[in-house]
Amino acid sequence: MAFGDYPAEYNPKVHGPYDPARYYGKADVPLGQVKVGEIGAWLSRRNKSPQAIAGAFSRAWWRWQHKYVQPKRSGVAPFFQVTVAAMTFFYAINYGKMRHHRNYKYH
Amino acid sequence: MLSRTALLSVQRPLGVLAMRSASAAGSGDQVARRERPEHPGKVRLGFIPEEWFQFFYNKTGVTGPYTFGVGLLTYLCSKEIYVMEHEYYSGLSLAIMAIVAVKKLGPTIAAWTDKEIDKIENEWKSGREEELQNLSDAIEAEKKEQWRAEGALLLMDAKKENIALQLEAAFRERAMNVYTEVKRRLDYQVECRHIERRINQKHMVNWIVNNVLGSITPQQEKETLDKCIADLSALALRTK
Numbered sequence: 001m002a003f004g005d006y007p008a009e010y011n012p013k014v015h016g017p018y019d020p021a022r023y024y025g026k027a028d029v030p031l032g033q034v035k036v037g038e039i040g041a042w043l044s045r046r047n048k049s050p051q052a053i054a055g056a057f058s059r060a061w062w063r064w065q066h067k068y069v070q071p072k073r074s075g076v077a078p079f080f081q082v083t084v085a086a087m088t089f090f091y092a093i094n095y096g097k098m099r100h101h102r103n104y105k106y107h
Numbered sequence: 108m109l110s111r112t113a114l115l116s117v118q119r120p121l122g123v124l125a126m127r128s129a130s131a132a133g134s135g136d137q138v139a140r141r142e143r144p145e146h147p148g149k150v151r152l153g154f155i156p157e158e159w160f161q162f163f164y165n166k167t168g169v170t171g172p173y174t175f176g177v178g179l180l181t182y183l184c185s186k187e188i189y190v191m192e193h194e195y196y197s198g199l200s201l202a203i204m205a206i207v208a209v210k211k212l213g214p215t216i217a218a219w220t221d222k223e224i225d226k227i228e229n230e231w232k233s234g235r236e237e238e239l240q241n242l243s244d245a246i247e248a249e250k251k252e253q254w255r256a257e258g259a260l261l262l263m264d265a266k267k268e269n270i271a272l273q274l275e276a277a278f279r280e281r282a283m284n285v286y287t288e289v290k291r292r293l294d295y296q297v298e299c300r301h302i303e304r305r306i307n308q309k310h311m312v313n314w315i316v317n318n319v320l321g322s323i324t325p326q327q328e329k330e331t332l333d334k335c336i337a338d339l340s341a342l343a344l345r346t347k
Contacts (some may be wrong), residue, residue: 017140066141067148074147074211074226075217080154087198101192102236107185 007055021062153209 009024025047032067034042048050068078149157163171183189
């Protein structure tokens, strides 16, 4: 499967038009309903190949897009959300440097 | 060689068309095309999704998420996991300016962009609606033309009736003519017979009278006259 192809499980005759936010594989228990003891089994059922991880990121991006950016009358929320997400991400990867800018020695 | 490639390139699009039409015919069952929502998901404080607040609501009520946020921030700041160094203060001033700008200019910009969106949507819609209107008008005009054509058939029937009436009138007129002519001729014949009889009668009477008058000899006349005088004198004697 090359870059830009549809997922292997997508069938236009069955699923209709392609929805990038939808998972076309075998239906599994949603993460919000998995019991704590079953998390290991649930994780083992997941597909952990690079394509699947990229697919997961892509679906998450499209779910966010569909909900906050693509509606007809979207507001300023996606700009703030992108700003806050970028702030936290860059703070996290620069944390090693930020540690040394602490003002107090003892907390 | 070029003609063969031309043939192949012509064949392939037809195959694609057939597949696309088949898939379009079959795909309508499962899931319809995703609809574009009118408004985005609800957010609080400008960027936090409402669902995160709902997630806390059952266990901690309305103030739960705010308490959680304040507690988290306090922990991060006090343990200096979130260091408030010089960049933090410039970020803070930028955040305040952004919030003021959004609060002040937000509603006006929102109203203006809403109008633009409505304009674009109406442009697209109006083209389609106009086309539908034109087509339905054409259908109405077509129906009217059909009705007119039916009217033409009625006109034909009326003309036929008209001609039939005229023929009837002419026939009656001629029948009348025939009657009067025949009556005239018959009357003439009747008159002829009358005249003939009258003339015969008159001629016969004249002839008889003339013969009788001619057959009266002078001897007979004298005798008749004497007799009449004798009768008269007898009468005179009687009445005296």
